[in-house]
Amino acid sequence: MPDVGDVVTARLAVAPADNTTSATLVVTRPDGSTDTPVVTSEDDGAVWTGPVVYTLAGLWRLSWTVTGTGASVEHEVVSVAPAPAVTATGRSYATTTQLASALREAPPLDAVALLERATQLLDTDFLVAAMYDVDDGGMPTDPVVAAAFADAVCAQVEFWGEVGVETDVSGPLQGVTLGSLSLQFGAGDNRSGPSYYAPKLVRALASLPADRFRMTVVTGGW
Numbered sequence: 001m002p003d004v005g006d007v008v009t010a011r012l013a014v015a016p017a018d019n020t021t022s023a024t025l026v027v028t029r030p031d032g033s034t035d036t037p038v039v040t041s042e043d044d045g046a047v048w049t050g051p052v053v054y055t056l057a058g059l060w061r062l063s064w065t066v067t068g069t070g071a072s073v074e075h076e077v078v079s080v081a082p083a084p085a086v087t088a089t090g091r092s093y094a095t096t097t098q099l100a101s102a103l104r105e106a107p108p109l110d111a112v113a114l115l116e117r118a119t120q121l122l123d124t125d126f127l128v129a130a131m132y133d134v135d136d137g138g139m140p141t142d143p144v145v146a147a148a149f150a151d152a153v154c155a156q157v158e159f160w161g162e163v164g165v166e167t168d169v170s171g172p173l174q175g176v177t178l179g180s181l182s183l184q185f186g187a188g189d190n191r192s193g194p195s196y197y198a199p200k201l202v203r204a205l206a207s208l209p210a211d212r213f214r215m216t217v218v219t220g221g222w
Contacts, residue, residue: 021045030058
């Protein structure tokens with residue numbers, strides 16, 4: 001799969017072909033705009049090539065129209081990925097360096113996106129009712145709290161590496177209280193519902209001293 005910024009050579013083979021064969025290429029970008037690159041032929045029209053510069057992430061359509069011998073219309077849809085991020089583009093409580101240290105191995109190539117997703121999970125599922133000192137951007141200013149948040153999101157990324165980001169895993173937790181943090185997975189009859197949280201994430205938050213971080217969250221009933 002190409003990334004944004006890639007320059008590729010589109011190629012079309014035509015058979016049969018002769019000196020009457022001609023081809024044009026129309027490139028339709030994800031935003032609906034089009035371009036008509038200059039194409040060249042080889043082997044008396046049997047092979048046609050043209051440059052394509054992928055400037056946007058999304059689905060691109062490459063449409064060839066052949067006239068003369070071998071007349072046809074050919075379409076190809078190409079999925080283009082965003083340029084890989086190596087630094088955070090959104091809100092993140094941990095860096096890829098911290099993740100590598102937590103994993104004790106090289107982080108995954110999508111580590112930036114995973115850390116940002118884990119940060120969003122922490123914000124929405126755990127920190128809504130939390131009290132701690134923050135800066136103008138809402139990031140923790142206490143180094144102990146910041147370190148715990150980093151540990152938490154790294155633990156969540158590690159957890160996703162084991163079970164998959166979209167996988168529902170039967171969690172062992174069912175009615176557990178750790179300090180001021182209360183969690184409930186499942187609903188009666190000793191049945192555990194799906195857990196979306198890394199156990200180490202919970203422990204990272206529960207280890208924080210009450211004078212620096214206070215919260216009460218109850219989650220359950222799935």
